[in-house]
Amino acid sequence: MTVSLPGPTLGVVGGGQLGRMLGEAAAPLGVEVVVSDPTPDCPAAPVVSDQVVGAFDDPETIRELASRVDVLTFEIELADPDVLADVSEEYDVPVHPDPATLRTIQDKLVQTETLAEAGIPVPEFVGVDTAAELDRAVDDMGGVMLKAREGGYDGRGTLPVQPGDDPEAALEEIGGNAMAERLVDFERELSVIGVVGADEIRTYPVTETIHRDEILRESVSPARATDPVRDRAQSVARDVLELLDGRGTYGIELFETKDGEILVNEIAPRPHNSGHWTIEGARASQFENHVRGVLGWPLGSTDLVEPAVTANVLGDVDERTTATLRGVDDVLDEDTAAMHWYGKREVYPLRKMGHLTLTGSAVDPGELLARARSLRDGLTFEID
Numbered sequence: 001m002t003v004s005l006p007g008p009t010l011g012v013v014g015g016g017q018l019g020r021m022l023g024e025a026a027a028p029l030g031v032e033v034v035v036s037d038p039t040p041d042c043p044a045a046p047v048v049s050d051q052v053v054g055a056f057d058d059p060e061t062i063r064e065l066a067s068r069v070d071v072l073t074f075e076i077e078l079a080d081p082d083v084l085a086d087v088s089e090e091y092d093v094p095v096h097p098d099p100a101t102l103r104t105i106q107d108k109l110v111q112t113e114t115l116a117e118a119g120i121p122v123p124e125f126v127g128v129d130t131a132a133e134l135d136r137a138v139d140d141m142g143g144v145m146l147k148a149r150e151g152g153y154d155g156r157g158t159l160p161v162q163p164g165d166d167p168e169a170a171l172e173e174i175g176g177n178a179m180a181e182r183l184v185d186f187e188r189e190l191s192v193i194g195v196v197g198a199d200e201i202r203t204y205p206v207t208e209t210i211h212r213d214e215i216l217r218e219s220v221s222p223a224r225a226t227d228p229v230r231d232r233a234q235s236v237a238r239d240v241l242e243l244l245d246g247r248g249t250y251g252i253e254l255f256e257t258k259d260g261e262i263l264v265n266e267i268a269p270r271p272h273n274s275g276h277w278t279i280e281g282a283r284a285s286q287f288e289n290h291v292r293g294v295l296g297w298p299l300g301s302t303d304l305v306e307p308a309v310t311a312n313v314l315g316d317v318d319e320r321t322t323a324t325l326r327g328v329d330d331v332l333d334e335d336t337a338a339m340h341w342y343g344k345r346e347v348y349p350l351r352k353m354g355h356l357t358l359t360g361s362a363v364d365p366g367e368l369l370a371r372a373r374s375l376r377d378g379l380t381f382e383i384d
Contacts, residue, residue: 003297005030011069014076015042017342018271023048025287036065043343059083066091073294075270077106096294097246097269105269109149109179118243121263124182131168137180138163144180146170158214190223190254191274192237195289196247198296203237205304206230209274219310220365221277232262249290280338280357281308306361309368311376313354320348323381331375336360347381
């Protein structure tokens with residue numbers, strides 16, 4: 001295709017931090033962005049052309065968005081794939097990734113079954129709808145991670161269940177139909193950010209992800225894993241990307257087992273928290289490449305510029321409130337640090353409010369991680 005500027009207008013369902021960073025990446029490319037989001041003046045609003053206020057799955061909201069753009073994408077899995085497919089046909093507007101891919105990924109059981117059927121390695125799993133089925137799965141696997149089939153994110157919708165735990169209470173906490181997955185004794189958790197273009201697939205270096213309470217806290221890129229493990233992670237990630245339909249950026253979460261095997265944990269059909277390091281650490285960020293990919297433009301380089309560590313800034317207050325982040329001066333005083341603030345009006349426990357990234361080639365990754373943690377831990381929220 002021939003690219004000319006000014007470019008087309010991109011519609012994004014969702015205007016949270018990912019929509020914000022997509023807007024920041026699109027502007028230098030000459031691409032205007034319009035988002036839809038239920039929160040007026042959402043985090044993306046200051047950096048995009050306009051916002052349509054409405055629910056992620058509201059047909060009229062998505063119709064209005066589609067009527068104003070050349071291509072549609074989404075930054076949140078709460079978008080409705082059926083609505084996206086309908087408006088794509090009605091307004092002759094392409095949607096990427098494909099709504100069918102979103103439909104598959106929204107249901108964790110369907111997602112995992114699809115991967116398994118394609119021969120892609122995943123942990124042992126089974127669908128559970130009743131306490132008896134969950135009890136049997138726990139007995140068979142010796143402990144499971146119970147996952148809500150739909151809607152879970154950032155540690156929500158997951159619950160470890162061990163022998164002796166109350167299966168009925170566990171299912172009730174999860175909210176009904178679920179998937180039970182064998183607890184993986186992993187060496188580390190990994191992520192590969194991949195990008196599907198019009199006629200090519202590119203992947204970023206393998207990232208090590210560090211979670212606590214199922215929430216991503218830090219990432220280290222490249223991952224502190226052996227070359228064979230990183231090569232295998234790349235291979236599995238490419239198999240996943242070949243399986244899914246639609247262009248754009250995908251986040252592929254992986255386990256490295258104690259035996260050095262790679263298992264797919266989950267897939268996000270959008271830019272991913274574990275890829276935020278690419279803004280400073282790669283030639284073209286995951287956000288720039290998502291814009292390029294969904295528009296069918298040539299993809300940017302995914303090569304590493306220099307090693308990077310990212311630390312998430314999470315809400316540390318007791319309840320939902322407005323607050324001011326203090327201690328930012330120390331981050332700004334660090335020559336190799338970059339601060340990213342998501343523009344959210346309210347903070348609540350463990351809400352992702354921003355992140356900071358440190359880069360450096362001459363520093364041991366462990367030292368870089370320790371410095372990032374120290375800077376992040378020096379940030380505190382002061383209730384207004």
